[in-house]
Amino acid sequence: MIGDPAAHAAKYYEHGADELIYMDIVASLYARDHLIEIIHKTARDVFIPITAGGGIRSIDDVRALLRAGADKIAVNTAAIKRPALISEIANRFGSQCMVLSIEAKRSGKNKWEALTDNGREHSHLDAVEWAKKASGLGAGEILLTSVDQEGTRRGFDVELIAAVSAAVSIPVIASGGMGATDHLIQAVREGKADAVAMADVLHYNRMTMEQIRAAAVAAGLTGRKL
Amino acid sequence: MKKCVTVLDYGVGNLFSVSQAFTFCGAEVKLADDAAEIIRADYLVLPGVGAFGDAMTELNRRGFTEPIKRFAASGKPFLGICLGMQMMMESSDEFGRHAGLGLIQGHVQAIPPEDASGLRHKIPHIGWNPLWPGRESPEWKNTVLETVTPGDAVYFVHSFTANCTDSRHSLAETEYAGRRLTAVVKSGPLYGCQFHPEKSGPVGLKIILQFLQL
Numbered sequence A: 001m002i003g004d005p006a007a008h009a010a011k012y013y014e015h016g017a018d019e020l021i022y023m024d025i026v027a028s029l030y031a032r033d034h035l036i037e038i039i040h041k042t043a044r045d046v047f048i049p050i051t052a053g054g055g056i057r058s059i060d061d062v063r064a065l066l067r068a069g070a071d072k073i074a075v076n077t078a079a080i081k082r083p084a085l086i087s088e089i090a091n092r093f094g095s096q097c098m099v100l101s102i103e104a105k106r107s108g109k110n111k112w113e114a115l116t117d118n119g120r121e122h123s124h125l126d127a128v129e130w131a132k133k134a135s136g137l138g139a140g141e142i143l144l145t146s147v148d149q150e151g152t153r154r155g156f157d158v159e160l161i162a163a164v165s166a167a168v169s170i171p172v173i174a175s176g177g178m179g180a181t182d183h184l185i186q187a188v189r190e191g192k193a194d195a196v197a198m199a200d201v202l203h204y205n206r207m208t209m210e211q212i213r214a215a216a217v218a219a220g221l222t223g224r225k226l
Numbered sequence B: 001m002k003k004c005v006t007v008l009d010y011g012v013g014n015l016f017s018v019s020q021a022f023t024f025c026g027a028e029v030k031l032a033d034d035a036a037e038i039i040r041a042d043y044l045v046l047p048g049v050g051a052f053g054d055a056m057t058e059l060n061r062r063g064f065t066e067p068i069k070r071f072a073a074s075g076k077p078f079l080g081i082c083l084g085m086q087m088m089m090e091s092s093d094e095f096g097r098h099a100g101l102g103l104i105q106g107h108v109q110a111i112p113p114e115d116a117s118g119l120r121h122k123i124p125h126i127g128w129n130p131l132w133p134g135r136e137s138p139e140w141k142n143t144v145l146e147t148v149t150p151g152d153a154v155y156f157v158h159s160f161t162a163n164c165t166d167s168r169h170s171l172a173e174t175e176y177a178g179r180r181l182t183a184v185v186k187s188g189p190l191y192g193c194q195f196h197p198e199k200s201g202p203v204g205l206k207i208i209l210q211f212l213q214l
Helices: A005-014 A029-043 A059-068 A077-081 A084-093 A127-137 A158-167 A181-189 A209-218 B016-024 B035-040 B052-061 B065-073 B201-211
Strands: A020-023 A050-053 A072-075 A098-108 A111-116 A121-126 A141-146 A172-175 A195-197 B004-008 B028-032 B043-046 B078-081 B106-110 B125-130 B153-158 B160-164 B170-176 B179-187 B190-193
Touching (some): A005 A020, A029 B016, A077 A111, A121 A127, A127 A158, B004 B016, B004 B035, B153 B170
Parallel strands (some): B078 B190
Antiparallel strands (some): A111 A121, B179 B190
């Protein structure tokens, strides 16, 4: 815990974040109510898209988060256990709000396994095949986290991003490993990521949003200048 | 005095963000799920996500379609957002041919999955993209875009795009995969935004503020 999430959200919004992603990695029943509360508080004065994820298992969970002000929800474990959930969410609320979260761990050369329960459990699913299948079921976006790179600050798993991005026709958000602006540029140029997510590089003030955006604009990666 | 904005609630989509953004801009927001409230509105907002046909069926089932058309003819300000903007057009090809509200002449079609040179690109078009003046709308003065600078980016999420029969109705456009896509339609005080002003940060709020000045 690094402080009040809603206060961080407001700060990132003011400094020009394009989107916010809340991932509740504890995802207990208590925590889910807490997540709803955080989203509700955030959505009052933050006017950019908000994605909420962690422990979502049912249409009711999705509805509660959307009502609280989330625009999209991210699902991993429950979708792997029951892929039809992807179609149910997409049909009920639209594909635009159904983000498939994939926690991918490298299992060989150009091979990755999709893990569940925040990277703790095996699914034995090939991450690229799973991305393709989920996209066919109605996922609108993929939040692709490299379990190997996450927290290392050594850059994204560019091969993973490239493999998934080439396999699906929906946008891919790269996550896990951001430590320098070059990493972001690499993820987009070489990995063909459509967006890049970052967490602790900002939470611990290792870089400012302004620095990151300036690098992205200079590299011609974004049309949003501030 | 606070401007009173009526947001149509027809059971699809999340109205929280839209309501919140208008409230933030100083308006009093009323959610309307009754046809009688439509014609009484000062400012009418039609939000929408999901599929065109389903949303039109829902508007028809609730008896909203005729009151919306009457409101539109009254000369009061109207704003359609995302699917709400697409429904302002005459028809759409999304999952079969469906009639729209016909407030603006034109048709809604899928964004082609390939660019002009045949390269595949991502659908839906999701993300921040700049607004540019429409070919026959060089001036944004006295419109909801009055305080927006060409090149300011806003947040889009869509797979279908509106084509205006009369290009003067296309107030702003954006570029995606080498194509110009309609971003804002306008006919008198009737406006439609393909993007989400309520999710487009300070630029989106400027548009909402300007709408409330109409």
